[in-house]
Amino acid sequence: MVPRRLSPEGGGGVGGGDTYGGYRVRLVETLRLKGIRDLAVLKAFAETPRHLFVPEAVRHRAYEDVALPIGDGQTISQPFTQARYLVALRLTGKEKVLEIGTGSGYQTALLGALAATVFSVERVESLARAAQQAVRQAGATNVSVLHGDGTLGWSAYAPYDAILVAAGGPEIPRPLVEQLAPGGRLLIPVGARGAQTLTLVERDDAGTRQIPLGEARFVPLVGEHGFDA
Numbered sequence: 001m002v003p004r005r006l007s008p009e010g011g012g013g014v015g016g017g018d019t020y021g022g023y024r025v026r027l028v029e030t031l032r033l034k035g036i037r038d039l040a041v042l043k044a045f046a047e048t049p050r051h052l053f054v055p056e057a058v059r060h061r062a063y064e065d066v067a068l069p070i071g072d073g074q075t076i077s078q079p080f081t082q083a084r085y086l087v088a089l090r091l092t093g094k095e096k097v098l099e100i101g102t103g104s105g106y107q108t109a110l111l112g113a114l115a116a117t118v119f120s121v122e123r124v125e126s127l128a129r130a131a132q133q134a135v136r137q138a139g140a141t142n143v144s145v146l147h148g149d150g151t152l153g154w155s156a157y158a159p160y161d162a163i164l165v166a167a168g169g170p171e172i173p174r175p176l177v178e179q180l181a182p183g184g185r186l187l188i189p190v191g192a193r194g195a196q197t198l199t200l201v202e203r204d205d206a207g208t209r210q211i212p213l214g215e216a217r218f219v220p221l222v223g224e225h226g227f228d229a
Helices: 021-033 039-047 056-061 078-088 108-112 125-137 174-178
Strands: 068-071 072-078 096-100 117-122 143-147 160-165 180-192 196-204 206-214
Touching: 021 039, 021 078, 039 078, 039 108, 056 068, 068 125, 078 108, 078 160, 078 180, 078 196, 096 108, 108 117, 108 125, 108 143, 117 125, 125 143, 174 180, 180 206
Parallel strands: 096 117, 096 160, 117 143, 160 180
Antiparallel strands: 068 072, 180 196, 196 206
């Protein structure tokens, strides 16, 4: 697959027409009651309009703590799962982040609220385009989306302080490890289709170490260093 960077579309944030603020407050309270304590992560969920990232048919469920279909056999992940991911990355606001699997773009926008810059790769072109538009509508201006094979990363802007993979692969793609900066963190579900172990990879001058964080269940990571389509 030849990667192609998508140009920004549409601008503007949520604006005065947003009527979902109360729903976001309730979602944040749900995350807090489930154990999410990172104030920056909770703030990101409070300010990011999830309803912009789901189809009109399921928009009434946008702020439930559930996964929802977004088309092309893909889903927008459960907010609690995404919150766990974001907490594990320990972002401070200064990082350059690579996301593999843009999907709806919601997690991309959350990362944009937590990091300095975000580069995201999506293999399904229609999803990449829709996500780019939704991210811009949500007001995120520090995010770039690429249509391409996520298992190859995005070498043009490497190295990255943090890499988040939103799909489960049979192993950790070597290009992603190579694009991780010293002191960086890579979070990826690893294992068989439908049943993985969420794994944190930390890189230092001596090499890398892998820390299992628990069970996970994500769509397959498809690509040259992942599963076959």
